[in-house]
Amino acid sequence: MTAASIYRRRTLALLTALIAGSVMQVAGAADADKKEIRFGATAGPYADQVRLGIKPILEQRGYKVTIIEFSDYVQPNLALADGAIDANAFQHEVYLKKFSADRKLQLSEVVKVPTAPIGIYSRKHKSLQDVKPGATVSLPNDPTNLARAIAILQQVGWVTLKPGTDAVRASERDIDGNPHKLKLVQLEAAQLPRSLDDVDFAFVNGNFALASGLSLTSALKLEAIPDYYMNLVAVRTTDVNRPFVADIRDAYRSSEFKAVTQQRFAGFNPPAYQR
Template identity: 80%
Template sequence: MASGIAKRLVAAALAIGALGIMHTAGAADPDKKEIRFGATAGPYSDQIRYGIKPILEKQGYKVTIVEFSDYVQPNLALADSAIDANAFQHVAYLKKFSADRKLQLSDVVQVPTAPIGIYSRKHKSLGEVKSGASVSLPNDPTNLARAIAMLQQFGWITLKAGTDPIRASERDIEGNPHKLKLIQLEAAQLPRSLDDVDYAFVNGNFALASGLKLTEALSLEKIPDYYMNLVAVRTADLNKPYVKDIRAAYQSAEFKTVTQQRFAGFLPPAYQR
């Protein structure tokens, strides 16, 4: 009798396990037939196109990729429900943008991230910097802070004592021994500035979208965790099944293979290491 009960318990456990497997690889969220996924044009939309979209469509979703050319519209579109998720920003930017605009947005999962780099068409090394050199940088506060942190690492500037590296701006620069001319531009315009400046900081996604290679950078950022890019959704949707399916797609072995094949040089998130 005990043996019969044990067999029934094992059978029940196997049935539950099978249901779990079916849910993991099974149908899409019945309340969500289409996922409109926003991203900046370039590698982050390509990650969705080649890695995430095929996985989600096997589950029954229709995935539409909406590309943006700046760092403002993707979050506004998400908050307005014009898209269901986006992938282009890091958590520092998401939190500041959401607070400034009073938006209820939350991060879901980190994604493989291209570092910001400094490029030049006029110089072959950072050691060639001359007095009065022009340097273009991103004009949005969080990415500007990243570039300023790199300038300090190069020894090109010094910052005031106690400066928060996440919030550093030109006002925090105490020393500028090379008398650098810092030119702030929209991130998408930085690749075009290379013909006009001595050095340009370019975010990885815009560098790759413009035809630059990460290996061509004179120096690449060592990305701290808070600058890893991520997928964001509306906070109200955070626990919905389709959001869980997006997270699972990024954390899958299939996406890791795509990352290794197509996105060499990107810093992998912890779940891919």
């Protein structure tokens, strides 16, 4: 190999390194310059948490925050994966993991958020003791929230489950005792508040209860939420380490947001960092 060819190779290697470094610098600058966040949330308390508590903090840091509201539990993750939004707040980790696995999406948790519990509501009865044989009970039909409702059914003594049942995956097939012969009606979670005129008791997710005008304190029973059912903020996995995601996490963990939670979201289960 001649000295000239060695020189050419070294020059080419140096130029390649310089170009790669320039590309990385440009990408880093573009990442740092991202100042618009499209935040998806289900209509009701989780959109309100962003609007009242998170958006003002992020705006102080120079971001423009647009809140996009959804009315179901499917579209927010699809919109996130497609890049239509940058973050969402509406789901717990069990749902996120199952939905991501089923749809082959790369989504990750950022931070837990104050969470409204599932409650048992009724317009026909004033107490759980009023349950009669053959009473109708509406439940959410998505697998993870159905499992939550069945766990509460077991806690109040309305059903018993087969030995060894996994509480996170429980379904009607796992019920081996139904002493009141309850008629269990599965509905889309957003429709559960509307079912109150037609059923004896309804299990309603907290966000949809509040969005429909129900108060958490009017529930006949509220769920004691385990950590894996606490709602969270999710982003695309490729974005987890980006500065705007760190700023979202810091906003939720701030003392300013804790004050908003205490003033405006009474009855919500607080995440560990607010306890």
